[in-house]
Amino acid sequence: MSLPTDPPGSAGEHVLQDEYGTADRALKFYSDQVRDRLLPHMIEFLERAEMLFVATADGNGDCDSSLRAGPSGFVRVLDDRTLAYPEYRGNGVHASLGNIRENPRVGLFTVDLERDLIGLHVNGGATILDDAEFRSRYPEVAVDPGRRPQAERWVLVDVHEAYVHCRKHIPRMQRVDQERAWGTDDPGRKGGDYFRVKDTPIAAETHPITGSA
Numbered sequence: 001m002s003l004p005t006d007p008p009g010s011a012g013e014h015v016l017q018d019e020y021g022t023a024d025r026a027l028k029f030y031s032d033q034v035r036d037r038l039l040p041h042m043i044e045f046l047e048r049a050e051m052l053f054v055a056t057a058d059g060n061g062d063c064d065s066s067l068r069a070g071p072s073g074f075v076r077v078l079d080d081r082t083l084a085y086p087e088y089r090g091n092g093v094h095a096s097l098g099n100i101r102e103n104p105r106v107g108l109f110t111v112d113l114e115r116d117l118i119g120l121h122v123n124g125g126a127t128i129l130d131d132a133e134f135r136s137r138y139p140e141v142a143v144d145p146g147r148r149p150q151a152e153r154w155v156l157v158d159v160h161e162a163y164v165h166c167r168k169h170i171p172r173m174q175r176v177d178q179e180r181a182w183g184t185d186d187p188g189r190k191g192g193d194y195f196r197v198k199d200t201p202i203a204a205e206t207h208p209i210t211g212s213a
Contacts, residue, residue: 008034008161034163037080038122042162045120046110048072052085054155055107056099056126064095075110076141081159083122084134084141086151097155100126106157111165113173119165125158 007014007030017023038046052068052075068074068085076084085108087097100106106126111119134154135141143150187193 008036029163034161036160036162038077038083038159038162039080042120042122043077043080045112045118046075046077046083046122049075049110049112051110053109053111054085054096055109056096057103057105058099059102064099066096076138078138078141082156083159084129084138084154084156087128087153087155088151089149097128097153100128100155106155108157109165111170113171114175117167117170117172119167119170120162121165122157122159122162124160127156127158129154129156 007027009026009030013026014023017026050069050072053065054068055063055065057063068087070086074086078084104126106124108122108124109119129137130153131151134151134156135143
């Protein structure tokens with residue numbers, strides 16, 4: 001086993017590895033599993049993915065995580081260091097894209113809950129491209145004529161790290177046939193006010209723990 005001389009990861013995780021006595025175990029994981037590119041089996045895994053969890057943070061470090069989903073192939077692997085995923089018309093908030101505008105880093109995670117029970121992390125730098133610009137750069141990416149609406153823009157990801165997420169706590173789930181209302185604006189089909197939020201105050205008067213405003 002060849003250990004990395006400059007291991008990946010943050011300074012914080014390396015400090016905790018020393019404090020918690022896991023540095024040797026972590027170095028073995030870095031050496032065995034973490035790469036700076038997408039390997040062939042990772043590419044195959046991404047190309048059949050139907051879910052992609054996207055983690056971002058703004059310029060102050062405040063975080064957001066969100067789900068992107070679509071039929072297999074909606075994540076486009078352009079080469080072993082570059083992938084892209086589409087952004088469709090949504091609620092207009094652009095929380096993830098807004099964070100990327102301030103802090104162009106993303107943490108991506110996709111997981112197979114049905115067949116292999118395994119996950120894949122991909123971390124890297126992110127760039128927002130309008131659909132027209134994306135297709136001018138990558139004309140080989142086919143338009144899906146059955147998709148409504150079409151992508152408005154794309155997030156282009158320069159891969160810095162890719163590594164496995166172990167299966168030991170991943171539940172197995174069973175696929176069921178279900179028609180998806182892609183692109184709908186019907187409130188009920190979109191989930192409506194599922195959490196009963198609309199008629200509550202926007203801000204609480206006091207913090208539930210400290211009692212302060």
